[in-house]
Amino acid sequence: MEEKAHILGKNDIERIVSRISHEILEKNRGPENLIFIGLQKRGVPLSGRIAGNIEKFEGIKIKTGKLDITFYRDDIGHNIKPVSQITDISFDIEGKNIILVDDVLYTGRTIRAAMDALIDFGRPKSIQLIVLIDRGHRELPIRADYVGKNLPTSRSESVEVKLRETDGVEDSVTVVKKEE
Amino acid sequence: MLSKKSIIGIESLEKEDIGLVLANADSFLEISGRDVKKVPVLRGKTIANLFFEPSTRTKTSFEIAAKRLSADIINFSSSTSSVVKGESIVDTLKTILSMNVDMVIMRHSDSGAVKIADSFVEVPVINAGDGKNQHPTQALLDLYTINKVFGKFKGLKVAIVGDFINSRVAGSNINLFKKMGMDITIVSPTILLPEDFSKMDVRHCIDDVIEESDIIYILRMQFERQDRKFYPSIMEYNRFLSLNMERLGRMKPGSIVMHPGPVNRGIEITDEVMETRGKLREKIVIERQVTYGVAIRMALIYLILGQ
Amino acid sequence: MKESKKKNLLIKSGSIIDPWHNREFVSDILIKDGIISEIKEEIKVKDNNIYEINAEGCKVSPGFLDMHVHLREPGFEDEETIETGALAAVKGGFTTVVCMANTRPVVDTQSLVKYILKKGNSSACRVLSVAAMTKGLEGKSITEMGLLADAGAVGFSDDGMCVSDSRLMYEIMRYSTQFDLPLILHEEDDYISGGGLVHEGDYSNILGLKGISRLSDDLMIERDISLAKRSGARIHITHLSTRGGVEMIKKAKEEGVKVTCDVTPHHLFFNDSCLTSFNTNFKVKPPIRSEEDRQALVAGIKSGVIDAIVSDHAPHLDTEKNTTFKLASFGTIGLETLFSAAFTSLCVEEKMELGKLINLISAAPSKIIGVDEGKIEAGRLANLTVIDTEAEEEIKKGNIVSKSKNSAFLGQKLKGRIICTISRGSLAYTINNKKEKG
Numbered sequence: 001m002e003e004k005a006h007i008l009g010k011n012d013i014e015r016i017v018s019r020i021s022h023e024i025l026e027k028n029r030g031p032e033n034l035i036f037i038g039l040q041k042r043g044v045p046l047s048g049r050i051a052g053n054i055e056k057f058e059g060i061k062i063k064t065g066k067l068d069i070t071f072y073r074d075d076i077g078h079n080i081k082p083v084s085q086i087t088d089i090s091f092d093i094e095g096k097n098i099i100l101v102d103d104v105l106y107t108g109r110t111i112r113a114a115m116d117a118l119i120d121f122g123r124p125k126s127i128q129l130i131v132l133i134d135r136g137h138r139e140l141p142i143r144a145d146y147v148g149k150n151l152p153t154s155r156s157e158s159v160e161v162k163l164r165e166t167d168g169v170e171d172s173v174t175v176v177k178k179e180e
Numbered sequence: 181m182l183s184k185k186s187i188i189g190i191e192s193l194e195k196e197d198i199g200l201v202l203a204n205a206d207s208f209l210e211i212s213g214r215d216v217k218k219v220p221v222l223r224g225k226t227i228a229n230l231f232f233e234p235s236t237r238t239k240t241s242f243e244i245a246a247k248r249l250s251a252d253i254i255n256f257s258s259s260t261s262s263v264v265k266g267e268s269i270v271d272t273l274k275t276i277l278s279m280n281v282d283m284v285i286m287r288h289s290d291s292g293a294v295k296i297a298d299s300f301v302e303v304p305v306i307n308a309g310d311g312k313n314q315h316p317t318q319a320l321l322d323l324y325t326i327n328k329v330f331g332k333f334k335g336l337k338v339a340i341v342g343d344f345i346n347s348r349v350a351g352s353n354i355n356l357f358k359k360m361g362m363d364i365t366i367v368s369p370t371i372l373l374p375e376d377f378s379k380m381d382v383r384h385c386i387d388d389v390i391e392e393s394d395i396i397y398i399l400r401m402q403f404e405r406q407d408r409k410f411y412p413s414i415m416e417y418n419r420f421l422s423l424n425m426e427r428l429g430r431m432k433p434g435s436i437v438m439h440p441g442p443v444n445r446g447i448e449i450t451d452e453v454m455e456t457r458g459k460l461r462e463k464i465v466i467e468r469q470v471t472y473g474v475a476i477r478m479a480l481i482y483l484i485l486g487q
Numbered sequence: 488m489k490e491s492k493k494k495n496l497l498i499k500s501g502s503i504i505d506p507w508h509n510r511e512f513v514s515d516i517l518i519k520d521g522i523i524s525e526i527k528e529e530i531k532v533k534d535n536n537i538y539e540i541n542a543e544g545c546k547v548s549p550g551f552l553d554m555h556v557h558l559r560e561p562g563f564e565d566e567e568t569i570e571t572g573a574l575a576a577v578k579g580g581f582t583t584v585v586c587m588a589n590t591r592p593v594v595d596t597q598s599l600v601k602y603i604l605k606k607g608n609s610s611a612c613r614v615l616s617v618a619a620m621t622k623g624l625e626g627k628s629i630t631e632m633g634l635l636a637d638a639g640a641v642g643f644s645d646d647g648m649c650v651s652d653s654r655l656m657y658e659i660m661r662y663s664t665q666f667d668l669p670l671i672l673h674e675e676d677d678y679i680s681g682g683g684l685v686h687e688g689d690y691s692n693i694l695g696l697k698g699i700s701r702l703s704d705d706l707m708i709e710r711d712i713s714l715a716k717r718s719g720a721r722i723h724i725t726h727l728s729t730r731g732g733v734e735m736i737k738k739a740k741e742e743g744v745k746v747t748c749d750v751t752p753h754h755l756f757f758n759d760s761c762l763t764s765f766n767t768n769f770k771v772k773p774p775i776r777s778e779e780d781r782q783a784l785v786a787g788i789k790s791g792v793i794d795a796i797v798s799d800h801a802p803h804l805d806t807e808k809n810t811t812f813k814l815a816s817f818g819t820i821g822l823e824t825l826f827s828a829a830f831t832s833l834c835v836e837e838k839m840e841l842g843k844l845i846n847l848i849s850a851a852p853s854k855i856i857g858v859d860e861g862k863i864e865a866g867r868l869a870n871l872t873v874i875d876t877e878a879e880e881e882i883k884k885g886n887i888v889s890k891s892k893n894s895a896f897l898g899q900k901l902k903g904r905i906i907c908t909i910s911r912g913s914l915a916y917t918i919n920n921k922k923e924k925g
Contacts, residue, residue, distance in 0.1 A: 068207065071219035071249075071482075087210050120216040370661040371629070384665045409628055410658045416631040 007151060007159075008173040013132070016148040017046070020130055021053035023146055028097060031058045033125070035093060039102040039114055040068040040085035045165035046132060047101035065089035067100075072113035087117070094122040103161040105131040108142035133173060135159050151175070182483050186298045186305040189314045190355045198323070198360070201479050205324050208478035211248060212471070222251035225485050228281045231257045231308070232269065233289040237441060238308050238317075241470070242285050245477035251485070254281075269293060270300050277301055283485055286310075304484045306477075312348050317480065318440055319352035321473040323360065325465055326395065328472065329436055333360035339389040341367040341421055342399030342448060343411075345374060349440045350399055365389050369420065371410045385420045390427050398423060398439045401448045414447055424450045428460055437464045493521045493912050494538050497530060501542030501873060505863055506549065506846035516547065518869040521912020526865055538914065542873050545906055548845045549861045550582025550612075550870030553822060554852040555646070555671070555725055555749065555797035558584070558614070560606065561599070562591025567802035567890045569603065572822070573610035575800070575889035577916040579822040580905040582612045582870035583853075583860050584800075587671075588619040589647040595619040595630045597638040604639050612910045613870075615858065617642040617671060620659050626650045629659055636666045641856040644671035646725060649707055651677055656711065660720035669723040669747070669855055674707035674732070675773065684812050686774040690759040696812055699774050705731040712739045715746055723855055724748040726799050728773035730783035737792045747855050749795040750784050752828035753819055753895045757781070761895075767808045767815035768895045771801075785837055788847070795852040796844075798825045802891030819895040824882055826874070827901035834876075835902050841876065871909040878904040 008016075028034060031054050038047030044066050051062040068085040100114055115127060132148040137155060153159060153175060160174045182197045211219055227246045231239050239255065246253040256276065273284065284305045286294050291311030298305040309315040323333075330336060338357055344350045344366065357364055366373065366382045367389055373382065383389055390396065401417060403409065411417065418424070423437060431437075437449075443466065445451050453464070496518040503526070504511050515530040516523060558572035567575075569586075576584045586603055588594035594603065600616055607614025618640035622628050624647065632643060643663060649672070650656045663670050680703040685691050687698025708724060712735060715722045727733060727750045739746050753771060758778040761769050769775055787793040801818025808815050821828075825848070833839040850861035860870065882896045907917035 070207070071211070071221035073221070086206055116220070120218070121214065369633075370665055371658045408654070410655070410662075412622075412629045412631040412633075416633050419631075419637070420633055 003177040005175045005177070006172065007175055008149065008171075010171045013148075013171045013173070016132065017049050018053060020146045020148065021050050021057070024050070024099065024130075025054060025057065027145075031060060031062060033095075033097050034062065034099060035091070035096045036062060036064045036099045036101060037067050037089065037118065038064065039100065039110065040066060040087075042103035042161055042163055042166050043101040045163050046103060046130070047099070048165075050099075050101065050130065063091055065091070067114055067117055069110060069113040069117050072117045074109060074113065089121050092122060093118065093124050095125050098124045098127045099130060100127060101130045103132045103163075104159050105129075105134045105142075105144050105147075106137055108138045108140035111142050112140050132161060133159055149173075185484070187316050187480060187484075188295050188298055188305065188307050190316050190319050190352045190359070193316070195359065198320070198356075200483060201320060201476065202324055202327055204479040204483060205472070205475045208248070208482070209472065209475040211478070212474055218248050218250060220250045221482060222246075222249040222485055225251040225282045226280065227251050227253045227283045227285060227481065227485075228276050229253050229255045230272070230276070230284060230286045231255070232293070233287050233309075235287055235309065237470070238287060241473045242306075242308060242477050245474050245481055248474070249478055249482055251282075251481065269297055273297055273301055277303065283481065306480060306484070309348050312346060312351075314352045315348045315440075316352050317473070317477055318349050319356040320480070321469060321476040322353055322397070322438060322440070323356055324472045324476050325438065325469050328468070329465065330394065333357075333362050336362045336394045337365070337392060338362050338395040338397055339365045339367050339383075339386075339393040340397045340399065341386055343372040343401050344368050344377060344399070345372050346402065347399045353397065365393070367421065369411065386423065386427060390430050391432060393431070394435050396423065396431065396435070396437050398437065398448050400440065400442075401444060403447075417447060418450075422448055422450060423453055425452050425456065428453050428456070428463065431463060435463060437466070438469060439466045441466060441470065494914070495519050495532075495534060495536060496869070496909060496914060497532060497537055497539045498542050498547055498871070498873065499539060501545050501547035503547045503863060504842050504845050506842060506850040507862055509842060509846075511842060516863075516869075516871070518909065518912065521868055523863070523865050523867050523869045526863070540873060540907060540917075542906070544875070544877070546841060546874040546876060547863070548580070548872045548874060549849045549863050550872050550908065550910060551580045551826065551848045552583040552585075552852045552858075552860050553581050553798050553800070553825065553848070554585040554795060554856055556584045556586055556800040556822060557589065557802065557818070558586050558800075559802055560590065561602070565890075566804055569606040569614055570610050571888070571890040572800070572802075573607070573612045573614060574916075575820070575822040575887075577611045577908040577910050578888045578905065579798075579824070580826050580872035580874065580908050581822060582872070582908065582910040582915075583858070584612060584614055584822070585641060585856060586614060586616045587644055587646040588617055589624055589645075593619050593622075593624050595622050595624075595635075597631070597634050600635055600638040600640050611915045613860075615639075615641045615856070617644045617646075619643065620645045620670060621650060621655070624648045626652060626655065629655070629662060632662055632666060636668055640668065641858060642669045642671050642723070644673070644725070646671060646673045649673050649675040649677065653710060653714070657714045657718060660714050660718035660722070663720050664718065667721070668857065669721045671723045671725050672707075672711055673726070674704045674711065674724055676703045676706045679703040679706065683774070684770060685762055686759045686776040688759055688777050690762045694762055694765070696762070701729045701731055701776065701780070704729050704773055705735070708732045708735050712736070712744055712746060715739075716742070716744045719745070721745040722747075725797065726751050726754065726773060727784065727787070727793065728754050728776050728780060730780050733783045733787040733792055737787070737790075740792065747794040748792070749797045749852070750788065750793050751797055751799045752821060752825050752832065755781065755784055755788070755796075756828050756832045757895065765812060766895075767810065767812055768819050768893050768897065770812055770815050770817055771799075771819055771895070772817040785833065788833060789837065789839060794847070795855060796825065796829050796847045797852070798822050800889075801893075802889055803893045804891060805893075808893045818893065820887070820889050820891055820893055821895075823887060823889060824894060824896045824901065826905060827880065827903045828896055828899075830876065830903035831901045869909045869912045873906040873908075875904050875906050876902070878902070880904055
């Protein structure tokens, strides 16, 4: 049997997205030189929502991209995902402030791969990281600049994020505990 | 993942395999468009590119594909005649495999050579063309090209034009295109057609299909490659089978011209067609096929070695 | 004989033979501006510009078609030209002839086919041409059959030579299926016939002339029937000479193989006993064979196995014939004597119906080469031949129109004469006799 704990609902997530949008503007003193890159696949709609907010606040167009890190994983040959999502960064990132967006921060290996991948596209001025959930258990020295919610979990648990754009259901975050 | 360890012929590929390869190819196409055209996914893997028959294009395509995946690739080129008699391909393979190679890509002038090689080695083998038998990666890249242009396969009218007796491309392509539900018409003179083809929809002149086809797929016509030179002349070929400006102009809107390359200008396609500019230029997707070829080969190598 | 402005013609009271519908009836035929305008029992015209031909007691046939002649142009114009050959043709009652390709250069390109057709346009009768099957008749590589068909070739033939490479012959057959034109085949196994002069039999032994075995023809006929069966090609075996050939073709036809064949008058008229004269005009290819073969050919005509009669008109200079058997060239002319020789050997001696003979030299070969000839119908360009079947004539060198005089029939008394020939609407040939009135 599985045991599920409801953590965040639709409104919670909307508030978090809104809050982080403001934080970014505050920390970077405006939207200039910012580029949002969502990690496939749930980072993509999250980055879209944040970028959309900033466009509304500031009245300017924000560039967004998509990044798939399959080919940069360090666990190739262990746990391969065959159908990779598309990477779409159709602009120059040289000298830009990149905001990476992902749903869950866990071991840090995905972000390591994402940074490697990004650097293949050019030399950004800085890379900042947004995550919706930080569940701990880092294996690499990586931390997020903007965190939606810190969520202490055990390794036997998994965090399920659902977003309407990718999952076709109402936004939610759930912790699933697998019975031994 | 793919259902077979090796890619020897089209007939052994399941529909799901084909779908997987095409779905992955887009990612690799994107990588090939970057400034830094390289991903680290196959770091530390070694691939042997064994060409027992001269081929610049296919060899280069595989080499670029492997390098863009960060695999190490070693080239072994040798015409069959220069391989000392007595040293069989099996011994050559064993020697190379003793150096801990992870995959073999192989081209040979004899039909069946790659299949034989595959039965002797543990590592995956990709057929880069064996004699007049098969050229599966060509068929897959052609399929991918069609997918990119039309976004579908079913019901597309494909006319394959030219020399079927001396072509390794024709067999694989017919097999694959049929599998995907396309309507195939063969356009060939009787003497460049194996006798068992008479059961298919066969025409003898390109004019019979030029207006209704979605795809005109032109095979190479190598007069010097014929076992015996039965086909009369280039002039005769031009009259019945070549793509010229007049015929190109009669093709329907949205239709395309494909060719496995390299084109024998003035034989299967005229110089004017190859050099044409403007609207008709878009019909000729021969260069796109080459670009897509790298992506398809990256996808295949990745799907096999990434496991 | 040729007129720039076509005179109107009236053929009176001829017995019209219509091979397409296998009927014969007495009628007048009016030809206006070259076109058959009326076929009626009694036509009365008031026209000063009319030329009347009294054909009472005569037969009126569609103009004959000879699907196998050598007019020697280009390359051997001292022997015959398209112009002189066409004059010989109309004298023999022919309004259409088909040239073989063994000229110099060989007819293996579009321009040569067009040249012959163009030359034919200004000659006395319709001149068509086959094209070679192999380049230069060398038996090594296939000609541009598609382009040659475009240029107007009515068939393909290496006549004079036989393609000994069976694989090549097979590919030629496969390729020919694309164009729906017949392959006209000279059947001879060079390895067997090589050096031979005459039929290998009693007479070759008696006379000490090197023989050509029947096997030479029969092996190749057998091979080509097998190849045609497999490839679906349409083949026409020309100048059949052996009993075995007739039998094989009969069987092949029964099996549905697309094969037709023809025979020459000299193979129907003579047997190898003629050789005792050492007359080199009897040196022909394939050789005039034994009486047994001759009878088989006659029987083949009667039973319908043989589809056509051709002249294999092969002009040669006197210098090529006035020599020993060994050194003489192969061939006899035949356009001017084809009808009377065939009529004598088939209709007189074998009592075959005239209609059947007419069919063999008009409608039947038209069908084989796919041209619209051999018909008598109102509205058509007039191609007609008027024949007196009662007349008899001795063939004399002095009366021969052809540029070369090497006829195997010299000195023979043959029945049946051509009275006049209307070719492409004009009176192209007329015998100078009292039956005309202007």
